[in-house]
Amino acid sequence: MNFAQIKELKDKVLNGYKITKEEAIRLAETENLETLYYSANQIRAKFCGSYFEMWSVYHQNTGRCENDCTFCPMSSVTKVDYYATSDPTGVEGQIESMRSLKNKGVKNFEIDTTHTVLNDEELTSMIKMLNTIKNKANVELCASFGSLNYAQLQRLQNETTIKSYHCNIESSENFYPNVCTTISLSDKYETIKNAKSLGFYTCSGGIIGLGEMMEDRIDMALKLRDLEVNAISLNVMLPFPGTPLEKQARLSNQEILTTFAIFRFINPKAQLRFARGRSMIKIIEKEALRAGMNSSIVGELVVNAKDADIENDIHLFEDEGFIIRK
Ligand code: SF4
Incomplete structure (x- = not known):
């Protein structure tokens, strides 16, 4: 697309138009990258304003x-034991960390379980833990408990004060079999739809740089639009030694920024969140903040959140004109 075509499409999106897959592909092929990124930023400004949310994951x-x-x-096909590195201070340590991060402006704390399907007994224990955290830390929480069914989501709603539910779809339907064969993608869709119908604020997203094509990323963005998720986490592939993708090449800066901008064109109102792999894109983070992103996971993602870099993060976001929503 040339300068005028991008501008015309951007104006249509600003007026409520939903772009097609073909238009998204043509946008992604443009050589007018500055126009693409600038236009994505204008769409973010119109639909999301200047607020920026920091979330953290435990x-x-x-x-x-x-x-x-x-x-x-942590997967069954990884040859290295990473999982021994849990926080020795346990939930009490996490509660202390959350209090500290909340004081610094972190809005929401996602509580994540590694395994996909919780049985009712496990859910009961997670509900108890969520209520303990809520009572002691008094923070907003988001649950990320994999593919819960409708009745389990109802329990979460009735037995806790949780308002947000997170479930990543990881990639496009076409590419997903290369990513995971043990978790059903349709179960994930069902969980997101059920969470939405129960009134949860829904977060989803995926990973870029797994070996998928730009068309797969566009398909993922379109699926997330269909699912009407409120927030989209965009993880950038971070290769871990011992995993099947340990030698996966990093995407180019241009591919990453273009992906973020296309996600904004397709999902004008969603919160677009940096997630795992931020360390891979430090060099282009400012540009990404000018290409449609407006939220970030902060802290150490792999195990439990530490607040070491949060001051720097806040400076970065505020220097780009965002107001941190607390
Ligand atoms: S379900 Fe979660 S913890 Fe388990 S292998 Fe997949 S990403 Fe890792």
Whole structure:
């Protein structure tokens, strides 16, 4: 697309138009990258304003997972034992960390379980833990407990004060079989739809740089639009030694920025969140903040959140004109 075509499409999106897959592909092929990124930023400004949200993630059970996600250091196909590195201070340590991060401006704390399917007994214990955290830390929480069914989501709603539910779809339907064979993608869709119908604020997203094509990323963005998720986590592939993707080449800066901008064109109102792999894109983070992104996971993702870099993060986001929403 040339300068005028991008501008015309951007104006249509600003007026409520939903772009097609073909238009997204043509956008992604443009050589007018500055125009693409600038236009994505204008769409973010119109629909999301200047607010920026910082979230943090805390893993609960850290044992080896039975699933085979190729990117994940805890998966059944990883040859190295990463899972021994759980926080020795346990939930009490996490509560202290959350209090500290909340004071610094972190808005929401996602509680993540490594395994996909919680049985009712495990859910009961997670609900108890969520209520303990809520009572002691008084923070907003988001649950990321894999593919919960409708009745389980109802329990989460009725027995806790949780308002947000997170479930990543990871990639396009076409590419997903290369990513994971043990978790059903349709179960994930069902969970997101059920969470949405129950009134949860829904977060989803995926990983870029797994070996998929730009068309796969566009398909993922379109699926997330269909699912009407409120927030989209965009992880950039971070290769871990011992995983099947340990030698996966990093995407180019241009591919990453273009992906972020296309996600903004397709999902004008969603919160677009940096997630795992931020260390891979430090060099282009400012540009990404000018290409449609407006949220970030902060802290150490792999195990439990530490607040070491949060001051620097806040400076970065505020220097780009964002107001941190607390
Ligand atoms: S379900 Fe989660 S913890 Fe398990 S292998 Fe997949 S990404 Fe890793």
